[in-house]
Amino acid sequence: MIQPCIRCGECAPACPADLDPQRLLAALRRDEPSAAQALGLQDCTGCAACDARCPSGIPLAARFTAARDALRQERQRQAFAEISRQRFEARDARLRRREEELAAERERQRAANASAQAVAAALARARAKRPPDAKDPA
Ligand code: SF4
Numbered sequence: 001m002i003q004p005c006i007r008c009g010e011c012a013p014a015c016p017a018d019l020d021p022q023r024l025l026a027a028l029r030r031d032e033p034s035a036a037q038a039l040g041l042q043d044c045t046g047c048a049a050c051d052a053r054c055p056s057g058i059p060l061a062a063r064f065t066a067a068r069d070a071l072r073q074e075r076q077r078q079a080f081a082e083i084s085r086q087r088f089e090a091r092d093a094r095l096r097r098r099e100e101e102l103a104a105e106r107e108r109q110r111a112a113n114a115s116a117q118a119v120a121a122a123l124a125r126a127r128a129k130r131p132p133d134a135k136d137p138a
């Protein structure tokens with residue numbers, strides 16, 4: 001039967017990774033994974049040497065392994081979310097650039113059409129002013 005931690009300190013000397021399982025456990029129980037990380041959670045090998053020394057029968061290794069896995073998954077999730085965000089932003093920037101290029105092309109086209117219409121209108125006005133028997137210049 002699992003008993004509460006009595007803070008006997010028996011677990012720490014047993015740890016080959018030089019961790020303090022008692023403090024690791026306390027951090028996880030406070031739901032402070034970053035504190036557990038600062039205490040070296042990622043260095044826990046899950047060897048269970050601490051379990052063997054614990055008079056309270058606390059499954060320390062299983063607890064640490066589960067917490068380590070959860071942290072790894074969270075990091076992977078964050079990395080994936082970051083990659084997705086970067087991809088989304090890159091695509092968005094690409095679409096915006098394309099839209100700006102199309103708008104610039106439409107504007108160029110509009111200016112060219114306006115210029116052609118202005119020339120045609122000027123020619124028409126010049127023709128209208130000429131005497132009826134004058135010929136168009138070759
Ligand atoms: S399970 Fe982790 S904390 Fe416990 S003795 Fe092994 S390395 Fe240390």
Ligand code: SF4
Pocket residue numbers: 004005006007008009010011012021022025053054055056057058060
């Ligand atoms: S050996 Fe068990 S009871 Fe003792 S301090 Fe470590 S976790 Fe707590």
